[in-house]
Amino acid sequence: MKTHPTFIHMARKVVFMTCLGMTATSIQASEDYSRFLRPAEVPQPDNNRITTARVELGKMLFFDPRLSGSNWISCGTCHNPALGWSDGLPTAVGHGMGVLERATPTILNTAYQPLQLWDGRARTLEQQALGPIKATGEMNQDLDEVIKELSALKGYRDAFEDAYPGEGITKETLAKALATYERTIVSTESPFDRWVKGETHAMSQTAQKGFEVFLGKGRCALCHDGFNFTDNGFHNLGLKGDDDPGRYGIRKIKILKGAFKTPTLRDIELTAPYMHNGMYKTLEEVIEHYDRGGDTKDNLDPNMQPLHLTASEKASLVAFLKALTGEPTPVILPRLPIE
Amino acid sequence: MQKQLTQKRPHVAFIATAMLAVATAQAAEVTVNQHDKAFVIEGNKVEAVTINVGDTLRFKNDDPFFHNIFSLSDLKTFDLGSFPKGQSKTVTFDKAGMAEVECAIHPEMYIEVTVK
Numbered sequence: 113m114k115t116h117p118t119f120i121h122m123a124r125k126v127v128f129m130t131c132l133g134m135t136a137t138s139i140q141a142s143e144d145y146s147r148f149l150r151p152a153e154v155p156q157p158d159n160n161r162i163t164t165a166r167v168e169l170g171k172m173l174f175f176d177p178r179l180s181g182s183n184w185i186s187c188g189t190c191h192n193p194a195l196g197w198s199d200g201l202p203t204a205v206g207h208g209m210g211v212l213e214r215a216t217p218t219i220l221n222t223a224y225q226p227l228q229l230w231d232g233r234a235r236t237l238e239q240q241a242l243g244p245i246k247a248t249g250e251m252n253q254d255l256d257e258v259i260k261e262l263s264a265l266k267g268y269r270d271a272f273e274d275a276y277p278g279e280g281i282t283k284e285t286l287a288k289a290l291a292t293y294e295r296t297i298v299s300t301e302s303p304f305d306r307w308v309k310g311e312t313h314a315m316s317q318t319a320q321k322g323f324e325v326f327l328g329k330g331r332c333a334l335c336h337d338g339f340n341f342t343d344n345g346f347h348n349l350g351l352k353g354d355d356d357p358g359r360y361g362i363r364k365i366k367i368l369k370g371a372f373k374t375p376t377l378r379d380i381e382l383t384a385p386y387m388h389n390g391m392y393k394t395l396e397e398v399i400e401h402y403d404r405g406g407d408t409k410d411n412l413d414p415n416m417q418p419l420h421l422t423a424s425e426k427a428s429l430v431a432f433l434k435a436l437t438g439e440p441t442p443v444i445l446p447r448l449p450i451e
Numbered sequence: 452m453q454k455q456l457t458q459k460r461p462h463v464a465f466i467a468t469a470m471l472a473v474a475t476a477q478a479a480e481v482t483v484n485q486h487d488k489a490f491v492i493e494g495n496k497v498e499a500v501t502i503n504v505g506d507t508l509r510f511k512n513d514d515p516f517f518h519n520i521f522s523l524s525d526l527k528t529f530d531l532g533s534f535p536k537g538q539s540k541t542v543t544f545d546k547a548g549m550a551e552v553e554c555a556i557h558p559e560m561y562i563e564v565t566v567k
């Protein structure tokens with residue numbers, strides 16, 4: 113991971129100042145936490161660099177319900193920016209109001225993810241983008257049909273030409289445009305980030321204590337590490353009554369039975385309910401789950417164990433998680449071509 | 452001073468391994484550390500390693516969390532399970548070819564093993 117030189121400089125300055133005069137017990141004093149700051153540069157493939165025209169086209173497509181078979185569900189229906197780029201539901205609702213098996217994951221910071229989806233079955237955003245459009249339970253659309261529909265609209269013909277000159281309106285350019293828009297959906301500065309950069313009071317004392325528990329006794333950072341608070345790995349958390357095979361459906365390795373991708377914790381406050389099946393309504397319930405060391409022990413991730421956290425440690429963890437909520441980013445909805 | 456030492460060490464160690472292989476002309480063991488969610492040999496992050504038929508790779512976990520080792524390659528299919536910091540697992544390659552070895556928990560951990 114690249115680190116931003118300015119961030120390192122600032123983090124070091126904090127350490128220096130603290131050593132000199134302050135006697136506060138702040139954990140900031142002893143460590144360089146710059147690995148928790150989002151790298152300013154978003155990873156992007158050579159054959160699909162981010163340009164304004166591509167972002168604008170991708171945004172139109174993202175919010176256009178005509179991408180679905182019913183002409184009624186857009187990407188933004190489930191990945192709603194007003195609900196942390198998710199849907200606020202335990203599990204997703206798709207075509208014909210059918211309830212799906214898994215929760216809608218937020219698409220925040222997916223640009224930084226080496227694997228997409230709960231089970232990691234897509235590697236790139238380009239590979240992922242067309243999946244939900246085709247899936248009968250989700251947007252239930254025939255891809256050839258959607259290409260035909262988009263090609264009939266002058267607004268889209270022009271927008272595709274601006275974004276991908278000479279490439280036309282194809283499945284590939286559709287996927288590339290959607291992926292490009294998704295790469296712009298990144299986390300913004302949170303009280304935690306300001307604290308890491310040296311603003312001592314940006315995060316409450318309780319939240320600071322929570323960060324200490326997060327790194328230590330709470331064992332959270334064993335998986336939720338780095339700026340995106342994920343190891344990009346797969347773990348079985350022992351959720352009661354859940355028999356979804358998860359990653360095992362993709363890779364037949366024992367430890368992956370019931371394992372799902374570690375999600376980001378950025379803006380976690382905004383994306384309730386939690387877990388891949390949405391079984392917990394609050395962060396407090398999630399922390400109780402981890403404190404118990406999970407419920408179903410069959411194939412439980414070996415990093416899981418009872419934590420014996422005190423009530424105040426649990427409360428401080430919640431305060432810390434809420435300090436990961438970034439500044440809101442206004443999303444201006446595009447006008448979609450009607451002819 | 453510390454930095455110089457850690458920079459020099461890999462070279463020395465690398466030569467040692469090579470000499471051992473030449474001297475015995477059989478069955479060497481190469482340690483691959485699992486460090487910061489990457490495969491590391493003699494202090495260097497690697498995505499490929501070449502060994503001889505009969506050689507053994509020892510995967511050693513240096514991280515404070517569990518790692519796994521598996522391969523679903525045609526050359527050799529195995530799942531060594533998962534193991535915590537300080538522990539290691541070995542696998543011997545008895546045929547020539549290429550195998551992709553990964554950690555199931557952290558798919559970014561990937562190493563191509565060429566067996567000559």
Ligand SMILES: [Cu+2]
Pocket residue numbers: 488517518519554555556557560
């Ligand atoms: Cu691993």
